[in-house]
Amino acid sequence: MTKMVNVRVVDVYKSYGKVQVLKGINFNIEDGEFFVLLGSSGAGKSTLLNILAGLEAVDSGSIFFDDKIVNDLPPVERGVAMVFQNYALYPHMTVYKNMAFPLKMLNYKKDSIDRIVKKVAETLDITWLLNRYPRELSGGQAQRVALGRALVRDPKIFLLDEPLSNLDANIRSKIRNELKLMQKQLNKTFIYVTHDQMEAMSLGDHIGILHNGVLEQYGRPIDIYNNPINEYIATFLGDPEINMLSCIKYRDVYECDGSIKFKLDLDDKKITLGIRPENIYLHRQNDNDIEGKIIPKVSELLGSHTLIIGSVENKEIRIVTEETNISIGKEIPIYINLNKCLIFNEKGENINK
Numbered sequence: 001m002t003k004m005v006n007v008r009v010v011d012v013y014k015s016y017g018k019v020q021v022l023k024g025i026n027f028n029i030e031d032g033e034f035f036v037l038l039g040s041s042g043a044g045k046s047t048l049l050n051i052l053a054g055l056e057a058v059d060s061g062s063i064f065f066d067d068k069i070v071n072d073l074p075p076v077e078r079g080v081a082m083v084f085q086n087y088a089l090y091p092h093m094t095v096y097k098n099m100a101f102p103l104k105m106l107n108y109k110k111d112s113i114d115r116i117v118k119k120v121a122e123t124l125d126i127t128w129l130l131n132r133y134p135r136e137l138s139g140g141q142a143q144r145v146a147l148g149r150a151l152v153r154d155p156k157i158f159l160l161d162e163p164l165s166n167l168d169a170n171i172r173s174k175i176r177n178e179l180k181l182m183q184k185q186l187n188k189t190f191i192y193v194t195h196d197q198m199e200a201m202s203l204g205d206h207i208g209i210l211h212n213g214v215l216e217q218y219g220r221p222i223d224i225y226n227n228p229i230n231e232y233i234a235t236f237l238g239d240p241e242i243n244m245l246s247c248i249k250y251r252d253v254y255e256c257d258g259s260i261k262f263k264l265d266l267d268d269k270k271i272t273l274g275i276r277p278e279n280i281y282l283h284r285q286n287d288n289d290i291e292g293k294i295i296p297k298v299s300e301l302l303g304s305h306t307l308i309i310g311s312v313e314n315k316e317i318r319i320v321t322e323e324t325n326i327s328i329g330k331e332i333p334i335y336i337n338l339n340k341c342l343i344f345n346e347k348g349e350n351i352n353k
């Protein structure tokens with residue numbers, strides 16, 4: 001097995017014509033980790049992935065694999081393998097031939113090809129599928145084969161560009177779990193691009209969030225979720241979406257959308273209070289909880305929990321609760337613990353102490 005690489009991206013800039021797509025990107029990826037690049041459409045994710053693959057050149061900046069600069073290395077010499085959205089399996093070839101293909105192109109001998117394909121098939125538990133054609137595979141199996149085809153060349157890094165986005169929602173989470181297990185088993189560095197925050201949260205050892213060509217935040221999913229640096233990130237992560245209440249200070253009391261009032265030792269005249277739906281309660285939890293009111297309008301069962309969408313003074317509030325007996329249309333109290341809220345200043349920056 002090749003040694004795991006440590007990827008370092010240093011001050012990377014990239015423009016297409018007048019459009020600056022990457023504006024000074026810096027981050028590190030540890031050996032053998034599952035790294036997720038998350039961002040909305042047009043954020044620059046694919047561009048960055050293509051730069052790592054060697055399919056695009058940087059305008060300035062450096063890419064290091066294992067402390068070795070690879071800016072000028074062509075894709076085949078980088079030891080990376082790409083797995084695309086549609087898996088790009090050849091429909092007229094069996095699984096065996098699909099997996100053998102990259103080695104055949106590199107002029108490997110027939111018996112070496114056979115040995116490698118069978119070994120990789122065993123690792124991925126797809127030996128029994130070797131004689132099938134791609135049309136005879138489920139989404140998850142096709143994904144294993146696509147990984148297998150990438151794995152035969154023993155790449156140091158896997159680059160995956162939205163590999164699950166063509167799958168039905170119901171098998172997506174199953175395949176997501178499998179992918180994570182396979183990555184841990186293979187102990188290879190995975191760099192995974194997605195616009196889906198759920199996918200990023202569940203797969204990533206670390207996540208980098210790209211927004212308009214800037215890496216806004218980097219870290220462990222739970223740390224970013226609990227401590228997003230700004231309103232954009234706070235809103236991007238989490239489903240149902242975080243509640244954002246605009247608050248204005250009158251004397252020493254902040255008054256917010258949705259009839260919520262509280263005291264806070266801050267100088268800012270205007271702040272935004274970010275409250276995750278799971279942090280709003282229908283019963284008092286602590287003496288110093290802030291009390292508000294909502295009129296529930298919709299209640300949606302999420303399995304073990306219920307999502308309530310309620311409103312006060314035209315402000316919509318999302319609550320996730322374990323309670324099931326909610327009367328729609330009747331005003332009820334809500335309780336918020338200020339310590340569990342995020343506080344943003346007028347510029348949208350997180351100012352939690």
Ligand SMILES: Nc1ncnc2c1ncn2[C@@H]1O[C@H](COP(=O)(O)OP(=O)(O)OP(=O)(O)O)[C@@H](O)[C@H]1O
Binds near residue numbers: 045046048
């Ligand atoms: N070859 C190109 N020529 C010109 N502009 C490009 C080219 N490739 C990408 N862009 C532009 O660069 C920006 C970033 O594109 P990129 O594909 O990296 O975004 P993305 O985050 O992967 O988006 P998506 O999730 O929609 O694929 C977009 O505004 C896109 O239109």
